[in-house]
Every structure is written in structure tokens, then in C-alpha cells.
Amino acid sequence: MARQDGSAQFTRIRRCRDEDFEQLWAIVNDGSSIYRGVIPDDCWAEPYMSTEELRQELAAGVQFWGCETNGTLQGVMGLQSVQDVTLIRHAYVHTSVQRQGIGASLLCHLRRVAKTPMLIGTWADAHWALRFYEKHGFRLVEREQKDNLLRRYWSVPLRQIEVSVVLADGTWCDLNRRMRCVVSP
Numbered sequence: 001m002a003r004q005d006g007s008a009q010f011t012r013i014r015r016c017r018d019e020d021f022e023q024l025w026a027i028v029n030d031g032s033s034i035y036r037g038v039i040p041d042d043c044w045a046e047p048y049m050s051t052e053e054l055r056q057e058l059a060a061g062v063q064f065w066g067c068e069t070n071g072t073l074q075g076v077m078g079l080q081s082v083q084d085v086t087l088i089r090h091a092y093v094h095t096s097v098q099r100q101g102i103g104a105s106l107l108c109h110l111r112r113v114a115k116t117p118m119l120i121g122t123w124a125d126a127h128w129a130l131r132f133y134e135k136h137g138f139r140l141v142e143r144e145q146k147d148n149l150l151r152r153y154w155s156v157p158l159r160q161i162e163v164s165v166v167l168a169d170g171t172w173c174d175l176n177r178r179m180r181c182v183v184s185p
Contacts, residue, residue, distance in 0.1 A: 013109045016064035016076065023073045024064055025054050031075070031092025039123045040163055049090075060155070062089045065110060067102045075102035079110050082153045085172065086114040087121070107136055117172035121154055124165045138167035139181035 016024055032048035049057075058064075062078040075093035079086055088110065093102045111118065120138060122129045130140070141149060146166040150156060156164070173181035 011067065011069045011074075011105075013065055013067050013105060016066045016073070020064075020066065020073060021051075021054070024066070024076050025049070025051055027066075027073060027076050027094050028054065028090055028092050030094050031098070033095060034098075034128075035123060035126065038125050040159075043123075043160060043163060057090065064090070065106060065113075067093075067106050069097075075106055077103070077106040077110055079114060081116065084116055085153060086116045086118045087153060088118060091120075103132065104136065107133075111136075111169070117175060118169040119149060119153060119172060120167045121150060121156070121164050122167070124163055130165065130167070133167045138169055139173055141166045141168050141181055 028049050029047045035048070036044060057078070060080070061082075062080045064076050064078045066073040066077075067075040073094075074097045075091075077091040078089035080089050081087075088107070091103060091106065118138075119141075120133055122133070134140075146164070147161055149166045150161045150164060168176075168181055
């Protein structure tokens with residue numbers, strides 16, 4: 001890949017390490033700024049995720065992967081194995097490099113890494129996120145089922161369950177035919 005000035009650019013996806021903590025935290029909070037004014041005010045915090053919350057996510061088994069360009073993380077996405085599924089957690093790209101394929105590259109990589117059906121929880125009003133995941137083969141789980149899935153696989157507050165959706169990959173939808181997967185309007 002080449003930069004606009006013609007110089008070489010090296011990009012790779014790799015597992016995040018302990019020494020990436022500050023960059024990881026910064027990307028989560030920068031990338032999440034897109035939610036300000038979109039998600040309910042009572043769900044927004046500044047910073048969006050504290051360092052303590054990030055440490056708790058890591059301790060709970062979220063494994064972050066990052067897209068690195070010339071030694072600097074540009075985007076991050078977490079994987080978490082819970083029971084019989086793999087969750088995509090905390091997918092964020094630095095605002096200065098959004099819409100350049102970083103999120104898509106991370107998602108494609110993590111789909112190859114995952115060993116079980118995948119689920120994604122996100123804010124219902126984040127329409128751009130829903131379109132992104134649907135473009136990559138995920139489908140919305142019907143409203144009646146999403147609350148049960150959020151309670152079963154995630155540790156999130158009741159208010160977040162109320163204003164969130166769940167998307168599933170084709171494998172999960174095929175294995176759970178009684179829980180219809182739909183395309184969002």
C-alpha cells in the first residue's frame with residue numbers, strides 16, 4: 001500500500017499486547033466518539049470506556065486484535081469466547097482513518113480466527129454499524145430473541161440491553177433456525 005506522498009506503508013493485523021494498552025484505550029475512546037448524540041445520553045460516558053473498564057474487559061477474556069500501520073495501531077476489535085459462541089466486542093477505528101477498510105479487514109481476519117458461530121451486539125441507533133455488519137454477512141436477530149442473547153452472552157446493564165441489537169453470522173442463524181435472523185429495514 002502506498003501513501004499519498006508515494007512512500008511505502010506497511011499494514012498488518014496482529015494480536016494486541018500488554019504494551020498496546022494505552023493505544024488501545026485511546027482508539028476505543030476516539031472511535032466511540034461517533035456515538036455521542038446517537039446513543040441515549042444515559043448510556044454515554046466521558047471517557048466512553050475508562051481504563052478500569054478496559055482492564056475488566058481484558059480480564060473477562062476479550063482478546064483484542066489491531067490493525068497496525070507503520071507501527072501504530074489504527075483500529076481494534078475484540079474477540080470473546082463465551083459458552084458456544086464467539087462475540088465481536090469493542091470494534092473501533094481511529095476517526096482520522098475511518099472508512100478506509102480497517103474495520104472490514106479486522107472483521108474478516110477475526111472471522112477466520114473464530115472457531116464457533118459469531119454474534120455482535122451494538123447500539124440499535126448506530127445505523128452505520130448495522131449496515132457495516134450486514135454488508136459483511138451478519139444478520140439482525142429478531143427483537144424477541146436479542147434480549148435473551150444479550151443476557152446469556154454479555155454482561156451489560158439492563159438499559160444497554162433495551163437500546164441494543166444483536167447480529168449473527170450465517171453459521172449461528174443456520175444452527176438456530178427457530179430464532180429468525182432478518183435483514184434490517
